[in-house]
Amino acid sequence: MALGGVEPGHTRPGGRTARVRDAVLRAAGDALAEHGMDALDLGDVARRAQVGKTTVYRRWGTVPILVADLLRDMADQSLPRTETGSLLGDLTANARLVQETLADARQGALFKAVIAAATCDAATARALHAFYATRVGEWAPCVEQAVDRGELPPGTDPHEVVRAVSAPLYYSLLCTGGALDAAAADRAAAAAAAAARAGLHVRSGD
Amino acid sequence: MALGGVEPGHTRPGGRTARVRDAVLRAAGDALAEHGMDALDLGDVARRAQVGKTTVYRRWGTVPILVADLLRDMADQSLPRTETGSLLGDLTANARLVQETLADARQGALFKAVIAAATCDAATARALHAFYATRVGEWAPCVEQAVDRGELPPGTDPHEVVRAVSAPLYYSLLCTGGALDAAAADRAAAAAAAAARAGLHVRSGD
Numbered sequence: 166m167a168l169g170g171v172e173p174g175h176t177r178p179g180g181r182t183a184r185v186r187d188a189v190l191r192a193a194g195d196a197l198a199e200h201g202m203d204a205l206d207l208g209d210v211a212r213r214a215q216v217g218k219t220t221v222y223r224r225w226g227t228v229p230i231l232v233a234d235l236l237r238d239m240a241d242q243s244l245p246r247t248e249t250g251s252l253l254g255d256l257t258a259n260a261r262l263v264q265e266t267l268a269d270a271r272q273g274a275l276f277k278a279v280i281a282a283a284t285c286d287a288a289t290a291r292a293l294h295a296f297y298a299t300r301v302g303e304w305a306p307c308v309e310q311a312v313d314r315g316e317l318p319p320g321t322d323p324h325e326v327v328r329a330v331s332a333p334l335y336y337s338l339l340c341t342g343g344a345l346d347a348a349a350a351d352r353a354a355a356a357a358a359a360a361a362r363a364g365l366h367v368r369s370g371d
Numbered sequence: 372m373a374l375g376g377v378e379p380g381h382t383r384p385g386g387r388t389a390r391v392r393d394a395v396l397r398a399a400g401d402a403l404a405e406h407g408m409d410a411l412d413l414g415d416v417a418r419r420a421q422v423g424k425t426t427v428y429r430r431w432g433t434v435p436i437l438v439a440d441l442l443r444d445m446a447d448q449s450l451p452r453t454e455t456g457s458l459l460g461d462l463t464a465n466a467r468l469v470q471e472t473l474a475d476a477r478q479g480a481l482f483k484a485v486i487a488a489a490t491c492d493a494a495t496a497r498a499l500h501a502f503y504a505t506r507v508g509e510w511a512p513c514v515e516q517a518v519d520r521g522e523l524p525p526g527t528d529p530h531e532v533v534r535a536v537s538a539p540l541y542y543s544l545l546c547t548g549g550a551l552d553a554a555a556a557d558r559a560a561a562a563a564a565a566a567a568r569a570g571l572h573v574r575s576g577d
Contacts, residue, residue: 191519201491203409207409278543281487294548328549329562331536332542339486340541341507341534342500346576356535356566363565365558 186212189221190235198274202282207231232279233292240299246307252316252361255307256354260330264350267338273345278364280339301327308361318364325366329357396441403438408488415436434437438485439498444501446505458522458567461513462560464537470556473544479551486545496515507533509534514567524570531572535563 169232179187192213211221225231240369247258266272283290301324308323317326333353337343360366385393398419403413411434417427431437436574453464472478489496507530523532539559543549566572 196533203491214406249519264525277490278519281490284483284545285409286485293546324383325558328477328547329539335542335546336538338536338544339490340499340537341503342496343534352531352571355569356562356571359566359569359571360562363569365562369554 168256185214185216185220185224186234186238189216189231190223190238192216193231193235193273195271197235197278201278202228202232202273205232212319228288228289229282229292232282232289236279236292236296240296243300243303246304247361248307248310252307252311252314255304256326256330256358257351259307259327260334260349260350260354260357261347263331263334264345264347264353267334268345273338277338289371297328301331311361317361318367320367321364322366322368325368326357326361329360329366330354357371383387391420391422391426391430392440392444395422395431395437396444399437399441399481399561400481401477403441403484404477407480407484408434408438411438435488435494435498438495440487442485442498446502449506449509452510454516458513458517458520459560459564460535461510461517462532463557465510465513465533466540466560466563467553469537470553470559471542473540474551479544483544493556503534505544506512507537517567523567524573526573527567527570528572531574532563532567535566535572537559546565 181354189210192210193205196210196213203295207220207221207225207228210231211218214221221231225234243260247255249255249258267276279293283293304324304327308317308321311317312319312321312323330353331357333343334345334349337345337349343349395416396429398416399411399419402416402419413427413431413434417424418436420427427437431440450468453461453468456460457463473482485495485499491498510533511529514523514527514532517523518525518527518529536559539562540551543555545553549555
């Protein structure tokens, strides 16, 4: 479930400060997944993380700041892109990662909570946009390589293609309630590849 | 802004009961667009609609029931599909309608509020899924006609194609903060058409 969140048993280098951040962000993610943004409370997060309340208030101060830091961490911790040697292979790997993340109970709930919060808080919206910019940027080289290999027309916008892979999966999660299974992921990847091959993601002006 | 909501000056047939519903749903939509779901209160809606509080409580009872009725009304009131004679023309008309709705200040805020509420309320989620099922069903015949004209392979899933048009626009609205302009709408339509032509939305088993 590598697109976001910190997995149980996951360890990271760093001293006490890094361990505190790790514990607090994990607790914040758990609380968000369980009860959503409305119930998120720094005191409760401190209790869950077994960290002093003062530390949490001094370091993060407000819920939107804590959530922005969680999103930054989710972007940093997410798996690097897969390289399969073909556009369709790479986009399918990306689609499966997104689909598995959104279909996972904890991660799906966490994404829903943060996306819902972003609809009514500008700071959270900015943090969310930055999260997707990082994630999309991570996978953009698979499109650039496909252009270099001659699989896609020159001037294809790599970010546009990567976003096209995720869009139908998020639309199912948030709007239509459509299936979030491997078949949906594979279809999303194949559709994005077909549109890109047809030249529909070539930047205007190129 | 025909995808949802009731426009100012809009009149519908019906007696007092229909007029009360009209006023209450318009007030509920206004309140949602202005303050989101958390602040939605039946008493406030009654005041805004200049309708007795008892009437609102007796008829709708709870916020999720009121929101479900609003979504039903938005689906009923939305414009019928456009027929341009070509798949790309029809899908572009649909994409422009979705894009204009989501880019509109009131309507965009209303959709965000309802989608956010659906992330943490099962009844609202069911009402939202039903709304999209109706909307998608309204536009599905343009895909069926494209199959009949030989523009698309037999067995193409019309709902899948129509959903593919909306997905990138909602993904921009809710997740990435990407542009919601006419160019984005046209790209969404063209990408969905290209993927459909490539046979990627053919139902498995067909």
